[in-house]
Amino acid sequence: MNCIYMHFLNFDPPNTNPVSLYLVFSVIAAYFILLMVISYFTSRNSSDESFFTGDRESPWFLVAFGMVGAGLSGVTFVSVPGMVGNNFLFFFQFVLGNVVGYLFITFVLVPLYYRMRLVSIYSYLNERFGRYTYKTGSLIFLISQSFGAALRLLLAAKILQFAFFDRVGIPFFITVIIILLLVWLYTNKTGIKTIVWTDTMQTMFLITGAVVTIYSITQSLDLSFAGSIRAVTEHEYFQVFSWDGQSGNNFYKQFIAGILIAIAMMGLDQNMMQKTLTCKNQWDAQKNTLTYSMILAATQFLFLGLGVLLYIYAENNGITLPVGPEGQFLDTDTLFPALALNHLGLVAGISFLLGIIAASFSSVDSALTALTTSFTYDFLDISKKTGNEKKKYKNWVLIGFSVVLFLIIMAFSESRGDVISLIFNVAGYTYGPLLGLFLFGMFTTVKTKDRFVPMVCISAPVLTYFLSWYCASKFDFNFGFISIAVNGTLTILGLLLIRRKVIIES
Template sequence: MIGAAFRLYLVAVVLQYAFFSAFGIPFWANVCITVFLIWVYTYRAGIKTIVWTDTLQTTFLVLAVLLTVYTISKLYVTADASGVFQRVYKSDLSQVFFWDWRSPHFFWKQFIAGIFMTVAINGMDQDLMQKNLTCKSKREAQKNMLVFSVLFVFVVILFMSLGGMLYQYAQHAGIEVANAGDELYPLLALNHLGGAVAIAFLLGITAASFSSADSALTSMTTAFSIDFLRLDDLKNSTKMKYRKWIHLGFAALLAVVIVVFHMINDENVVIALFKAAGYTYGPILGLFVFAILFRRKVQDRLVPFLALGAPLLTFITSAFSKQLFNGYEFGFELLILNGLIMLLGLFFISEKK
């Protein structure tokens, strides 16, 4: 829920900046309209709709980035697309290797945390796994994961390069973007890069957020209906009635979480998303590793308390890390610490079978 809200929050901010503010429509109404649109098309056809709409949305997203890169390259007098990439590559904006072990950006810290983050966010999330489960066979699901992984590397490099290009273009054009943050891309796309880029950007950013929120809404409805309420044991007519109300309830809850996040957020959404993932996915990671490594029987009634206690203890450790660990600051490796605390806790509340 938190992950989907963060992603959808980004498109809500852009739409507010581009359209709704001009008509005096408040942010909460913007969020309600956006979530309602997602609810309508997921309500009608579920996962089948999502598979097709995600394909279209991903296409729009990548095309928007490519068009932006092309436009920026033409706005430099002597540059082509490869020249713009070269500028980013040679600048400080492309730095990957940070060797200060106390820094949140320390390379090995980020690298190892990234491995666990990928396992947790992709491998243990119903949101993403449900698409593999719709494949006709295990082989097709494996092919889907491999193709996705390879393509994802190139898409991430493209997006990271675009970030550098936007900052360099702003500096080149004398545009002040020091405090733009998440509004950097909309600021430039809607006001400085021409109508074609503005339209492509709006389509792309909307597609990106919708494609994550729609699958999250469907997966939460499915998981809550089957795993918590055991609706599979009921008659089809009764089951469908309950699922419709659950679907609507999760849509309303998603809108509330976005509005609350808008009220309290004070940092970049992507950073906030991964920080939140470190807390919300940690217990899941701990449970998964425990189930793989050990054949022990846990005391089930204590597991929910442990799943709440592990993130809380992680937060306290992170808050006082400088004092406790000689200036060391936690970054995204909070997920590993959280999962480890959960794993140790499970070991202590379990016994050999």
Template sequence: MSPLIVFGVIAAYFAMLMVISYFTSKKSDNDTFFTGNKQSPWYLVAYGMVGASLSGVTFISVPGEVGNTAWTYLQFVMGNMVGYAVIAFVLVPLFYRLNLISIYEYLNDRFGMKSYRTGASFFIISQTIGASFRLFLAALVLQIAFFNAFGIPFWVTVFITILLIWLYTYKAGIKTIVYTDTLQTTFLLAAVVISIVVILQHLDLKIGDLYGVVSSNPMSKIFEWDWLSNRNFFKTFLAGVFITIAMNGLDQNVMQKNLTCRNIKDAQKNILWFSVTFFLSTMLFLILGILIYEYAGSHNIAIPERTDDLYPLLALNYFGILAGTVFLVGIVAAAFSSADSALTALTTSFCVDILDIRKKQSSQKNIRQYVHIGFTLVMFTVIVIFNAFNDSSVVSAVFKVAGFTYGPLLGLFAFGLMFKQKINDKLVPYICILSPILSLVLDLNSEAWFNGFKFGFEILLINAMITMIGLWMLTQRKNTVITNSN
């Protein structure tokens, strides 16, 4: 694809985002940035969240991963649906009742300041890594499609990409994102649909042939029953449930959008309708995955060593200008919709949870803007480092990392909701640091220790359980001390 076309697409897309930013940032303040003044229509939030949740990871990695694991990813998404129901009927009412800006304020009310700061810190680490991985994909595509033609190094591509995101979010934050996400979701879904249609045309097939092509392909296998496999249905389904609760319900990035709705019922409708749309959208990406392998096979195109590269390779070099253009728009939309909300959520959490910005009446806006700039630079650095060391599928990498960093968060919230006991708040940080370390040791040695058993995404559950056991030990120890002193 011509670099000039790529530049024109990016420039036009960014111009639309800046127009939205201009209108949504009028009379904005910190409340606008953090909560959108709690005036967001639920249906707008639900639709926009599809693009943010799918992200560049889904857009590129899920179709490519079909060649490795077929449709077993759908087992995970089935679990997601149950997780979203838990979020809608358990977590949303809790957070609205407490009138929270940051959801980690709950940990302060339930356990104490150490637990509160620990939970927020684990979110900041998790979100920084996850968002950087996703944005890395978009920067990589832009590098191949445009910047390589001019000999521009990758770090410059990353810097320009993240600078554009900072420009349209720094004034109104979450209010702007609610509206830009609707635009980005539209482009993302249009891109995958148009890609499917274009591939069918290249294969001399009609829409009516799609079901037959997909159902007859061995890559459409959904269920894996082998217990030793890390794609086993029960392990993957349960992981889908709890990763959704952890990475969505206990994630400031996602819940910040839900908390901009006018009331609890609107927020619940938002979550439930979003979950249905998310499931159907994932199906589209899995269908696309089968089609790109069908196309590569029929045209004798070698499959890249990294399956993440297959869809970009075909879209930018084989499908023609239309498909290449919509692919580019889709990946940019996916990356921006994920990274912009992550940047805003990181800024919100650090300002509210770590700096307690509400006590600094005279300088709140300046502090928020400096923090926003700081996280922009942090994400830039992480992406550059990740590019130097990446050697695995980004889908697996994102959720694997999340299994270790979101585990303590899931354990903290689960213990707080399931039990009423007080704990020794001062020791919570040590438990939350030890838990991922023990989980990592188990994961690295599981095949040798457990007769070939491999952990998959369910490592999150092990991590959370270790955290909960540690918290219970703190509770028992405190009770024992009280008994002895009497």
């Protein structure tokens, strides 16, 4: 395996024209203007509920395609190709689990949400358990989504910082503020109604960026279509399945974690389900989730194949990445940006920029809308407010969560490694209690002592962390992404300990 070293700031590009400063600015400006045009047309004839429900008129196929952009974000666009150097294609085991998880979402959760006509999906917990559980579930989402959205935006912001803002002397924190301000400008009025359409455009740019990069690499390496497939499948990194029981990449750990994290991060996530609930009816929503799962799986495999090609290109051109003390690559998230912007020519550079700009906005616009919806409905009881009150509360909450995302991004701004692993590891701790609450609620008729639920939801992730540390240090057994299963199980056991003897009638 070649030793690879590269960093944004000291990367020495070859004599292929890197994307110019003025061109970068033009692309950013043109993209933002396009978003504002979409926002203008979608905001016409909007109601007080448009921000939260999209007036429940969204075409299902449009929602499905647009959700791919939000599901991928800059993490898949940059981090998945980069992680191939350390994890080969083992991530696809996780993706296969996702597909199974989406079946549960389609045939169990979507009918439940439509039957109850939910705006905030955490209202279910109020009906099933009580006020404390309801508020706890919503708070878990707010924490989980804030960290997830911030980490996704962090990666995209760093790339835009390298490509443009550093070159004009703008510090990183100003870059983040600019991105959040631009997002606020086009989502402020109609929220999810606008995002359904903008996410569709963003998905198109994300996928186009990957396809153009693949084409540029194959042309540079003088590979035919068949030759590029052969080069990828015969490379040492093309390993999809791992059967090492102690490894965090073990197939069963990855597959089971893929199922559970899909249910938690999509089916129990206000961000993703809010888009689904804008469909006209339950059948359209189910078609949406099934179509979304297939497109997402295919796209993620495309990005993994792109990752192998990027490393092949780097090896053939003597490009190197820093290596850690245990032989693992560091800063793998820099591989794709540096090659696209400095090595693969103008067309690939522009396509990459459009893709990462799309990722920047798609990763944060729907997250801010979902956070605003959840907080205003679950904590401010906005459904009982008048039109002007709704607007005032919504605006202040949207600004508040923009500040929260900014603070989290700055706290993690010096982190290294692939962001996608960090996101799913964090999700194992933050979404685990939410998974346990919903599964316990749907598949048992047991009532709990509602006021003790917050204690269970705090204890479960703490115990999961110490169990993970103990197993790794004493038995060299890595939980990997499966920590969400441990966390959810501990939550269910905790709920059983605080059960009441009264049984809900079937």
